[in-house]
Amino acid sequence: MTASVQTLPARRGRAVRLTAGQALKIINTHGSQVVDTWCFSADDLSEFMSNEHTRPTLGSIFPKKGDHLYTNRRRAILHLEEDTSPGLHDTLMAACDDYRYGLLGCTEYHDNCTDNLYAGMRQIGLRPPECPSPLNLWMNIPVGPDGSTQWGEPISRPGDYVVLRARMDCVVAMSACPQDLLPINGAAGKPTEAHYVVLGRPDE
Numbered sequence: 001m002t003a004s005v006q007t008l009p010a011r012r013g014r015a016v017r018l019t020a021g022q023a024l025k026i027i028n029t030h031g032s033q034v035v036d037t038w039c040f041s042a043d044d045l046s047e048f049m050s051n052e053h054t055r056p057t058l059g060s061i062f063p064k065k066g067d068h069l070y071t072n073r074r075r076a077i078l079h080l081e082e083d084t085s086p087g088l089h090d091t092l093m094a095a096c097d098d099y100r101y102g103l104l105g106c107t108e109y110h111d112n113c114t115d116n117l118y119a120g121m122r123q124i125g126l127r128p129p130e131c132p133s134p135l136n137l138w139m140n141i142p143v144g145p146d147g148s149t150q151w152g153e154p155i156s157r158p159g160d161y162v163v164l165r166a167r168m169d170c171v172v173a174m175s176a177c178p179q180d181l182l183p184i185n186g187a188a189g190k191p192t193e194a195h196y197v198v199l200g201r202p203d204e
Helices: 050-057 097-103 111-125
Strands: 006-008 014-019 023-028 035-041 068-069 076-083 134-136 161-165 170-176 194-199
Touching: 006 014, 006 170, 014 023, 014 111, 014 194, 023 035, 035 076, 035 111, 050 068, 076 170, 111 170, 161 170, 170 194
Parallel strands: none
Antiparallel strands: 006 194, 014 170, 023 161, 023 194, 035 134, 035 170, 068 076, 076 161
């Protein structure tokens, strides 16, 4: 049976449940959309994919194809099984929130990834205890020799995708980042939809 491709709407969030061995394919349909990505243990939402714990385990700020992603209890929760993009994914930046847009000059509510996380999880009847720092797929944050960071444009291409294989029963949440004031979703500053599909176990 062919799995159906689902839409991650521009500026919105979605969440899916995976059993151990299943995978989630996330597609950068138009090539320049950042997708904030979280993963929680299905048994205990207080255990979640943690950049702070993944970086020292990998010895890098950039996870790459073949790497595992780890929880705040230092257990592998996802395996980055495939990555057709150039491989720049940010692990440094927190999810945007309404406070962040206030600092950028917004005087009214702005769609944001933090609220998208809670909205996506709410759609499947869950509420995470907090908003962990996400794996920001395709987000280009150049880091200088002096430790300075910049807001780069994505170097991913239309149709690039990653496959994240579940190492335990888990819930993956995604947000098509609504950032339109900085060039992280491309110079045009126009967030777009992405797509995703749940894949079966390799032996299915």
